[in-house]
Amino acid sequence: MGNPGTFKRSLLLSALSYLGFETYQVISQAAVVHATAKVEEILEQADYLYESGETEKLYQLLAQYKESEDAELLWRLARASRDVAQLSRTSEEEKKLLVYEALEYAKRALEKNESNFAAHKWYAICLSDVGDYEGIKVKIANAYIIKEHFEKAIDLNPKDATSIHLMGIWCYTFAEMPWYQRRIAEMLFASPPSSTYEEALVYFHRAEQGKTYLKLHNKKLAALWLTKARDYPAHTEEDKQVRRNRSS
Numbered sequence: 001m002g003n004p005g006t007f008k009r010s011l012l013l014s015a016l017s018y019l020g021f022e023t024y025q026v027i028s029q030a031a032v033v034h035a036t037a038k039v040e041e042i043l044e045q046a047d048y049l050y051e052s053g054e055t056e057k058l059y060q061l062l063a064q065y066k067e068s069e070d071a072e073l074l075w076r077l078a079r080a081s082r083d084v085a086q087l088s089r090t091s092e093e094e095k096k097l098l099v100y101e102a103l104e105y106a107k108r109a110l111e112k113n114e115s116n117f118a119a120h121k122w123y124a125i126c127l128s129d130v131g132d133y134e135g136i137k138v139k140i141a142n143a144y145i146i147k148e149h150f151e152k153a154i155d156l157n158p159k160d161a162t163s164i165h166l167m168g169i170w171c172y173t174f175a176e177m178p179w180y181q182r183r184i185a186e187m188l189f190a191s192p193p194s195s196t197y198e199e200a201l202v203y204f205h206r207a208e209q210g211k212t213y214l215k216l217h218n219k220k221l222a223a224l225w226l227t228k229a230r231d232y233p234a235h236t237e238e239d240k241q242v243r244r245n246r247s248s
């Protein structure tokens with residue numbers, strides 16, 4: 001206390017830190033406002049690119065914000081990643097990376113906002129995409145999760161014809177599952193996923209009432225998913241083993 005120099009300095013420091021704190025508060029409030037405005041702008045731009053079919057540009061735009069905490073942005077990034085994965089000029093290695101990346105973004109979108117129907121829908125779609133790279137056991141386990149998320153998406157937005165239509169495809173896929181696939185499923189799970197054509201039809205009719213699913217990209221999406229869900233190529237050792245057991 002005897003040194004007035006020290007006292008003066010500490011007074012100055014505390015004044016500075018007080019000012020610093022104020023400044024920080026002002027800046028961070030401004031940053032929040034700015035960030036919200038910015039997200040809206042990005043989404044607007046993203047939706048324009050999506051409608052124009054600018055798949056790669058859309059991905060490039062949204063990938064810059066992959067650390068975002070915004071569910072609306074993250075599910076769009078998930079969709080864009082899988083759209084790039086679907087392009088014929090995308091290599092097989094890139095495709096695999098993108099498909100898993102898409103799932104990661106969709107998962108984060110869900111974590112950020114569980115009430116966002118689109119996050120549930122794209123999580124379900126992305127999870128079904130990674131099935132191409134997983135063994136049959138994982139694929140069947142994922143089928144339950146996929147269904148849950150489509151159902152949740154429909155609960156949150158009963159007018160979303162895409163989710164309703166994809167739910168119909170889910171039911172159709174498991175209604176027409178050939179006997180040998182059902183045998184595999186029964187070997188692996190106590191109650192394997194199953195459905196009926198009637199159940200599938202209910203969803204298809206409901207989706208048709210919505211009509212919006214007739215948009216070209218949704219039709220393409222559904223068709224891709226349908227062929228994918230139907231073939232169960234033996235990609236992994238696990239698949240092959242299951243098949244060997246089946247034939248023995």
Ligand SMILES: *[C@@H]1O[C@H](CO)[C@@H](O)[C@H](O)[C@H]1NC(C)=O
Pocket residue numbers: 113114115116117
């Ligand atoms: C979560 O999503 C719902 C539906 O889109 C929205 O109404 C709500 O404001 C969102 N919550 C947050 C925290 O962003």
